[in-house]
Amino acid sequence: MLDNPRAVSALIGSVLFENSLINNVMDVQPEHIPGAEGAVWGAMLALSMRGVPINGLSIAGELGEQYHERARAILSAAVNGTPAVGNIEQYAEQVLDAFERRQAIVYAEELVRGANDMSEDIGTSKANIAGRLLRGGKRSQEFSAEELAERDLPQVEAWAADPLEDGHVRGLSTGLNAIDTITDGLWPSFFIVAGRTSMGKTALGTQLSVNISATAPVYYVGLEHPPIVYWRRMVGQMSGIAYRSVKRGLRPDELRQWKRAGDILRKRRFAIYNGSRSLPLVMAAITRAYHRWGELGLVVVDNLGHLKSGDERIIDELNTVSLRMLEQSQRLNTTIMGLHQINRGVESRDNKRPQMSDLRDSGHLEQNADLIGLLYRDEYYNENTDSPNVMECAIAKNREDGTLGIATMFMNKHTGGITDVRLNY
Numbered sequence: 123m124l125d126n127p128r129a130v131s132a133l134i135g136s137v138l139f140e141n142s143l144i145n146n147v148m149d150v151q152p153e154h155i156p157g158a159e160g161a162v163w164g165a166m167l168a169l170s171m172r173g174v175p176i177n178g179l180s181i182a183g184e185l186g187e188q189y190h191e192r193a194r195a196i197l198s199a200a201v202n203g204t205p206a207v208g209n210i211e212q213y214a215e216q217v218l219d220a221f222e223r224r225q226a227i228v229y230a231e232e233l234v235r236g237a238n239d240m241s242e243d244i245g246t247s248k249a250n251i252a253g254r255l256l257r258g259g260k261r262s263q264e265f266s267a268e269e270l271a272e273r274d275l276p277q278v279e280a281w282a283a284d285p286l287e288d289g290h291v292r293g294l295s296t297g298l299n300a301i302d303t304i305t306d307g308l309w310p311s312f313f314i315v316a317g318r319t320s321m322g323k324t325a326l327g328t329q330l331s332v333n334i335s336a337t338a339p340v341y342y343v344g345l346e347h348p349p350i351v352y353w354r355r356m357v358g359q360m361s362g363i364a365y366r367s368v369k370r371g372l373r374p375d376e377l378r379q380w381k382r383a384g385d386i387l388r389k390r391r392f393a394i395y396n397g398s399r400s401l402p403l404v405m406a407a408i409t410r411a412y413h414r415w416g417e418l419g420l421v422v423v424d425n426l427g428h429l430k431s432g433d434e435r436i437i438d439e440l441n442t443v444s445l446r447m448l449e450q451s452q453r454l455n456t457t458i459m460g461l462h463q464i465n466r467g468v469e470s471r472d473n474k475r476p477q478m479s480d481l482r483d484s485g486h487l488e489q490n491a492d493l494i495g496l497l498y499r500d501e502y503y504n505e506n507t508d509s510p511n512v513m514e515c516a517i518a519k520n521r522e523d524g525t526l527g528i529a530t531m532f533m534n535k536h537t538g539g540i541t542d543v544r545l546n547y
Contacts, residue, residue, distance in 0.1 A: 128203075129216035130159045134196065135204030136213065137166055141176045143207060143402065145409035147214040154221040158192045161185060208402045208432060294419055294457070297333025299542045300529035304517045305493065308334075308420065311522065312448040312490065313459040315515070316481055317497030318468060322513050323461040325538040326497065327422040328356045330459070331392065338419025339391035341411040343404055345428040349394040352424075355538055357383045364536040391415050401431040401443060405450055408458075418456040423447070425461040426487075441486035448490050462487065464496075474503055478518050494519040499533070513540060 137144045144166060152164035165184035169176050178197050182189040265273075286292065289299065293307025317323050324346065331340045344352045351365075358365050361383035363376055372380060395407050404423075412418050423429070431442040444460070451458040464480045476496040481487045488494065496516040500507040513533040517526050533540050 125156055126216050126220040127159070129213045129220070130155055130163075131196070131200045132204050133210065133213040133217055134159070134162060134166070135200035135202075136207040136210040137176055138178075138197070138201055139204065139207050140403065140406070141170070142406040142410050143210045144170045144176070145413055146211055146402070146406050148409075148413075150214050150217055154218060156224075158188075158190075159196055161188050162193055162196050208400060210402065294334065294338060296330050297336075298330070298529070298531060298540065300531050301495075301515060301517075304525055304527040304529055305520060306523065306525070308457040309522050310451055310455045311457050311492035312444070312451045313457055313493040313495065314426070314444075314462055314481070314487055314491040315459055315495045315497065316462040316464050316487075317476060318464045318466075318474075318502075320502055321464075321497040321499055322533055322538075322540070323497060324352075324355070324424055325359075325533060326513070326515070326540060327424055327459065327461055328352060328538065329359050329540040330420060331422055332356050332359050332387070334420045335387070335390040335392045339411070339415040339417060340393075340419055341408060341421045342392070342394045343408070343421065343423040344394050344396050345399055346424050349396045352394050353387075357387060358537045359539045360387060362534075362537055362539060365538075366536070399428050399430050401429050401446060404429060405446060408450060409454070412454045412456070418454055421451075421456060421458040423458065423460045425463065427463055437486070441490070444487050444490035448492070451492070460491075474498070475514070475516070488519070491519060492521040493517065495529075501535075511535065 133147065133150065137147075148167070150163070152160040152167070154160070155163050162181060162185070165181050165188075166176050169180050169184055174180055178194075181193075181197065185193055281292070291302045291305075291307035293302075293305065293309045295302055295307050296305075315323055315326060327342070331342055334340055342352060354365050354368060357363075357380060358368070361379045363372065363380055363383075367376070368380065393411060395404070395411075397403065397407065408418075408421055411421075426440065426443055426447075429439075429443045431439045431446070447458050447460055462481065464476045468474050468476050468480050475498045478488045478494060478496070480496075481494075494517070496518050498514045498516070500509050500512065500514075511532050511534065513531045515529040515531065517529065520526055531540050531542060
């Protein structure tokens with residue numbers, strides 16, 4: 123059935139159960155849903171855009187005179203008949219698929235009428251219908267050579283007119299020249315940072331959050347620690363004061379320094395998520411942050427292994443998680459950096475620097491990531507190392523322009539601060 127009422131009802135019901143999920147299906151518009159259901163969905167979208175809770179009462183107020191017995195029945199059926207809110211994007215796909223099929227039938231009927239009209243040029247009629255079919259697909263991401271050329275040349279000419287000076291990048295600067303030199307800053311991508319325990323994954327995630335939040339919004343999905351722990355790590359990185367010292371009690375001058383750093387960070391567009399580990403709900407939270415700020419410079423997920431997609435096998439779960447992260451980074455035009463644990467096989471090798479094949483549990487991560495950084499600290503394995511406080515981030519995959527290399531940075535073991543230049547601690 124082309125209207126697919128079950129998918130429409132499940133879509134509405136999912137949002138009634140969990141309002142934030144509507145951010146994941148904003149591409150479904152009222153005109154995609156026929157009848158009174160389309161009016162109900164339009165009211166829900168309008169409420170969401172104003173930040174009003176979506177429920178039966180607010181929908182009734184939004185619909186006004188359109189809130190009649192049919193609308194009440196739609197909401198009642200949606201609440202009672204929704205099988206699983208975690209499948210909301212599948213419901214949305216089914217709704218859009220039904221819309222596109224109805225549109226195809228409309229175009230086919232127009233083509234038949236054009237073919238029967240001897241006064242109309244059949245070639246023109248066919249071309250018009252074909253063009254509308256290709257452009258009308260709400261999920262279509264096809265671009266002609268002409269469209270791509272029109273997108274490309276102005277940007278290339280602008281870059282040519284403004285050549286980069288040393289130390290500058292085209293992408294979003296990480297604040298760490300060692301990484302920027304290899305990646306040309308951050309471009310919209312799915313970036314996996316992987317390493318063994320205690321290599322500094324979280325430290326790098328929080329440091330980049332601190333650096334980038336100075337110029338762009340940052341959303342930190344913290345699934346390993348309470349949010350206050352992440353906050354204190356970031357303030358510690360900004361202030362140069364170790365978290366352990368905070369717990370033991372700061373001197374008056376240190377307390378002033380801590381407050382100054384906290385005051386700077388609190389004014390930035392920055393938030394830490396610490397809710398459900400369900401993949402759909404995490405994705406909805408990220409999308410909600412994007413709509414709140416209108417953009418996202420960086421999303422950090424700490425860590426990928428904690429996300430639950432509903433797949434029974436962990437290899438399938440990581441594949442689903444990584445694909446969704448890749449899609450989300452493209453949809454929101456941002457960098458999603460997923461922190462991930464390297465498997466223990468590296469411990470049995472003489473050379474303990476990780477390789478992409480060490481990515482824990484799934485080769486899908488290597489396949490789906492745009493950018494992969496592998497962390498290593500020789501000090502962890504060798505107390506007498508010649509490189510104390512040194513962190514290596516080997517860029518082992520770079521889908522943007524293929525540039526690879528090892529970013530060498532300095533990490534303060536006490537504060538977790540990561541910089542390009544060795545500081546006197």
